[in-house]
Amino acid sequence: MKITVNGTAQDTAAPTLDALLEELGHGGAKIATAVNETFVPAALRPQQRLNEGDCVEIVAPRQGG
Numbered sequence: 322m323k324i325t326v327n328g329t330a331q332d333t334a335a336p337t338l339d340a341l342l343e344e345l346g347h348g349g350a351k352i353a354t355a356v357n358e359t360f361v362p363a364a365l366r367p368q369q370r371l372n373e374g375d376c377v378e379i380v381a382p383r384q385g386g
Contacts, residue, residue: 323373324371324374324376326341326378326379327377327378337366337369338367342379350381353379357375
């Protein structure tokens with residue numbers, strides 16, 4: 322299916338947000354996620370189904386000062 326990840330079109334077979342993160346190499350990383358502009362907590366990622374045309378945002382925390 323075709324989705325958008327951080328503004329870039331992407332093809333994936335991942336049925337859930339959790340599976341997509343594994344596919345993209347973010348499994349276990351401390352990141353924030355949103356699907357269609359709605360925040361998805363880490364505990365709900367395995368249940369968050371992905372659909373054709375969804376927009377996924379993945380944000381990694383940055384340190385600085």
